[in-house]
Amino acid sequence: MQFMLLFSRQGKLRLQKWYVPLSDKEKKKITRELVQTILARKAKMCSFLEWRDLKIVYKRYASLYFCCAIEEQDNELITLEIIHRYVELLDKYFGSVCELDIIFNFEKAYFILDEFLLGGEAQETSKKNVLKAIEQGDLLQENQSADWGGLPRDELL
Amino acid sequence: MPAVSKGDGMRGLAVFISDIRNCKSKEAEIKRINKELANIRSKFKGDKALDGYSKKKYVCKLLFIFLLGHDIDFGHMEAVNLLSSNKYTEKQIGYLFISVLVNSNSELIRLINNAIKNDLSSRNPTFMCLALHCIANVGSREMAEAFASEIPRILVAGDTMDSVKQSAALCLLRLYKTSPDLVLMGEWTSRVVHLLNDQHMGVVTAAISLITCLSQKNPDEFKTCVSLAVSRLSRIVSSASTDLQDYTYYFVPAPWLSCKLLRLLQCYPPPEDGAVKGRLVECLETILNKAQEPPKSKKVQHSNAKNAILFEAISLIIHYDSEPNLLVRACNQLGQFLQHRETNLRYLALESMCTLASSEFSHEAVKTHIETVINALKTERDVSVRQRAADLLYAMCDRSNAKQIVAEMLSYLETADYSIREEMVLKVAILAEKYAVDYSWYVDTILNLIRIAGDYVSEEVWYRVIQIVINRDDVQGYAAKTVFEALQAPACHENMVKVGGYILGEFGNLIAGDPRSSPLVQFNLLHSKFHLCSVPTRALLLSAYIKFINLFPETKATIQEVLRCDSQIRNSDVELQQRAVEYLKLSSIASTDVLATVLEEMPPFPERESSILAKLKKKKGPGAVSVTDLEDSKREGGELNGGGDRGPDTSSTPSPSADLLGIRAGPPVGTAPTSAGSLLVDVFSEAGPAAPSAAVHDDGFLRFVCKNNGVLFENQLLQIGIKSEYRQNLGRMYLFYGNKTSVQFASFATTVSCPGELQKPQLNVQTKPVEPLVEGGAQIQQVLNIECLTDFSDAPLLNIKFRYGGALQNLTLKLPVTINKFFQPTEMSSNDFFQRWKQLSQPQQEAQKIFKANHSMDTEVLKAKLLGLGAALLDNVDPNPENYVSAGVIQTKGQQVGCLLRLEPNAQAQMYRLTLRCSKDSVSRRLCELLAQQF
16 A cells, blocks of 8 residues: 545545655645545445556545555455454544544554554554554553534544 | 543643634634744743653644644654653654654654664563554665664564564565665575464464565565465465454455465466465365355445455466466456446456456457446446446457447547547557458548547547558548548548548549549638648648649649638748748649659558568668568567558558658658668577566677667567667667566656766767556557767666566666767778778777677678678778778767778688777777677
8 A cells, every 4th residue: 555545525634644755745746636536526436546557445434535545456345444444443442433533633543553554554454453552552541531522523433 | 442541631732623623714724833833842942841741742733733734844853852751652652753754864863763773672562563663654765774684583583572573574564665675584584484374363464465575576585485375375265254253354254364365376376286276276266156155244344355355366367367267257257246236346347357358268258248348338427437348348359349349439439538538549549450351440430530539639540540541542542532521520620631631632533533522622621621720730731732733633723822822822830831832833833744753642651571671781871760670670579460460551650740742851751762771681680589687688789789670678578679760960769668468567667867978968868758557468669869969988778667467677778879870871982991091090099809700700791780880881992802891970969980990801710800990089999899799
C-alpha cells in the first residue's frame, strides 16, 4: 500500500498515512485530487478505480471515507477488508467509533494504524493482538469521557 | 469497551480542537492557529522548564495544526526530547511527531538516531516496537545507514518477542525499498525464509511481505520459500473455519496470509518437485471448489475475504499458464462473477479475464462471454467498470469476432466518457487494422472513427489510413467514394477534411465519372471546408488543389482563380503563401507533361523489396535511412501487427508532414534512391546474442559502429531495436521497445544521460518521455534527436526502468552514438588523397594500431564495414590493391574534421594495420580505437 487517507463527506482530511516518500506539496495535490474524485462518485459505484499507475480502493462508513492506494499487483478485495478491519479496531477501541473520536483522538487513530499496518503491509491482523498492544500503552492513562460537548455522534458501524 | 480511556487527559488539546471546529471561517481558523502557535513558541522559549506532560501536549497540538495543512517549522527539538522520556505516552507522541514531520536537519537526525538506538537496545518490547515503527515510517537513507545491519539480527534472534519480530520484518522491508544496497541479508537468508514456518501467525503475516519483496529481487537465493509457502497454504486452506481462532475473519481462515502466500508463489515458476506441485494444485482446486459452496455468512466481509483469496489464486493460475483445467475453471468462475450483483466483483472479473484472454488455453473460453461483456459496456453505470469491459473486449478480439467487437466499440464511442475516448480510438484503429480482411471495412471503420471522435484521432491514425489506401489499389476507389460521402456532412471534423483532401487529390479521378462527384463538385466540396480549417490543413488542401489541376484540367481555371486571390497569395502565413505562389506558377508555366511528372500519384509507401535493398547495399551514403529497414527492426521487435497476412503494406513511418508533394522538411518517404539507407549485411550478427543483465550493457554498442539499425539488446522480457539516421551534425534515433511477454510492463520509463565529458556539452540528446505502460506483446517507439556539438569519445547512456509482474527491472545500455556517425563521405583522386595525407603529418594527428583479425577477412565483408563507417571508400587510390583507403569529413556544430583512413590487411598473418590521420588528434585516436575492434 502506498498511502491511506481518511476524509469526511465535506472533504476534510481526518487522517493521512504515507508509506512512500513524497513532498508535502505532492501529498496535498494527491489528497485534493482524490478527495474530489471520490466524493464525485455515486453510492452504488464500484469501490475500485485506476488512478495514475495505482489502484484506489475506497469505502464509506457513515460520514467518513477510507481510501487506500495500492499497487498494480495488490489485491483490491483484501484491501477493502484491511479498511474494514481498521474500522473494527477503531470501533472496538473507542466503543462505537464516530468521526469525532478520530478528530479528537487523532493520535490514537495513528497508533492503532501503526500496530495494524507497518510500511504499508499488514503487520498483525488479529484484532485481539492489536488492541492488546494499544491497551498496554493506555494502562497509565486517566479515564476521560467520550462526550464531545453534546455534539451528535454519527457511529461508523 | 466503553471503559477504555479515550485520550490521555490532554484537556488543552481537546479544547483547542473544539475551538478550531467552532471557527466559522478560514480566516478565523488561521487567527486561532496563529494565536496558538505564538503561545506554544513562548512556552518553548520560556525560562521555565516544561514538564513532560506539557511538552507532549504542545507537540501534539503542533501535530494537529500540521495535519490541518499548515506549515510547522519548530517543535522538532521538543519532540526529540520526548523520545528519551521514560513515559510510554510521551515517547509515543515524540515518535509520532518525528514520523509525520520528517526533518532533514542532520544534527536532529543524529539525536533521533541516538534515541532510537537506545530504545532498540532497551530490551523493552514496547519501546523496541515504537522505535521500529518510527524507522519504518520515516524510512530515510540516514536511518537505513544507521540501522539496516542491526534489524536483521533482531528479526531472527531466538529471544525476540513476536511483536518485535513483526515490526522488525516490516521495518526491514521499508528500508529495503528505499535503500536496497544497504540491506544485506546474506547469512540471514535461510532463517528469514524459515519464518514462514513460525508458530505465530502474525509473525508469518509480517515476514511474508518482506520475503516476497526479497524474492522478487533475488529469486534464486529465496527459492526454498516455495515449498514452505505451499505447505503453509495447504494447512490454511484445509483448516476448518474456526481452527485459526483470531486469525479467522468472518469464517474465512487467515485471508490476508493466504493472499500473501499466493502472491509470493507468483514470483516463481510452477514448483519442479512433483509432490509440492501436486499439493499446490490441490490447494488451488480447493479454493475454486469453495467458491461454489454456499456462503457461511451473508456479510459482505465474508464474501470479500473469500473472493480475495479466489482472485489471488486465479492470478497464480494465470501466472503459471500451464494447467488448462484450472485455467478453464478460473474462466468459468469469472464468467459467473460477470453477472454478479456486486459491482466490485463484476469489475474484478472483467479485469482478471483480460489476462486470461491472452492465454492460449483460455482464450476460447473467455470468448464465450462476449455477449455479457458487450452488455456490460452498454449498461454498466460506472465508467470504471465500462472501461474494464472495453479492455476485455480488446483483449478477447481475434479474427473471428473483430467485426462485432469493433462495431460495438464504435457505437460505444458515441457516448463514451471523454476521459477514455483517445484510448478507445487507438484500440479501435489497432483492431481494425490488425484484423482487416477486406480493406473497405478498414476504411469504413477509420472514417467512422474520425466522424464519431475526430478530436481524439491522433495523427498516427489518419496517416496510417492514407498509407494503406495508397498501397492498396483495390481499395482506392472505395476510399475516394466513401470519403467524398463523408465530406457531404455539413459539419465534419478537420481530420476528415485532411483525409478527404489527400485521398481525393490522389484518387478523385476514380469517382469523377459519376456526375454527382464530378471534378468540380469534388473541388467545391473540399473548398467549402477550406476557410474553417487550420493552417496545416489548408496547406494540405492547396496541395490537393494542384493535384486536381493535373488530374482534371477542366478545374484549372477555377483553381487558379482561388490560388490567385489575395487571401492565398498574400496570406500572412509563409507556408500558405509560398504554396499558393508556387502552385499558381507551376500550373501556369509547366507543360502538361511536366505537370504530370511533378504531380504524379504518390508511390506506394516502401515495402520489403529486394531490388531497393540491393541498390542500397551497393551505394551507401551517410544520413538517410530506408523505411524498409525500419520495418525489419519492427518485425524483429514483435510489432503488434507482425505476422499478419495483409501483404506488403506495413510501412509505419508516416511522412512527417503527410504532405502530398513532400515539400516540407524531412526525408521524402517513398522516394528511395535519395534515401540511401544503411542496410548493410548484418555482418556482426553472430557476435552478440542475448546480453546478460549486467550494470551497463555495452556489448551491443560495438556492433553498431558500422551499422545504424538492428537489435541493440534482448533478454527474455524486452527487446530493444534501433534505427538511426544522421545528416550533417544531426541525428535521429528511433528506439523500439518490444514487450516479449504477455504481461503488461508498468511504470515504463527511460532516461538518456550524457556522462563524463559529454556533459561539456559535446553532444545534445533530446527526447520525450514514453508512455508508462507497454502492453504484453506490444511495442512502443521513442525518438531521440541528437546534435553533435564537438567531437566526443564517450557514449550516452540509456536507462530503462519498468515493472514486470511487480518486480522492478532496471537496465542501462550504452547508446551506439559514435563520432563516425557524423561522417560525410568525400570522394577524391589518388593525388588529392596522398597530398592531404602528407599535410596531416604531425605525429599527434596520426593514430595507428596493428592488431589480429577477429572476423572474416573477406573483401566484401571488409568493404561493407568500411562503407558502414560512413566515410567514402576510395577505389584505385592505394598503389597496393589489397589495401583500403577512405576519406570523409566529420561534421560537428563547431567545426569540420577531415579524416583519412588506411587499412592494410595481411591475410597470411591474419593481421591488420590501421592508420588514421585527422585534422584533430582526438578524432584520430577515437576512430582508431573504435575501428580496431571491428575487423
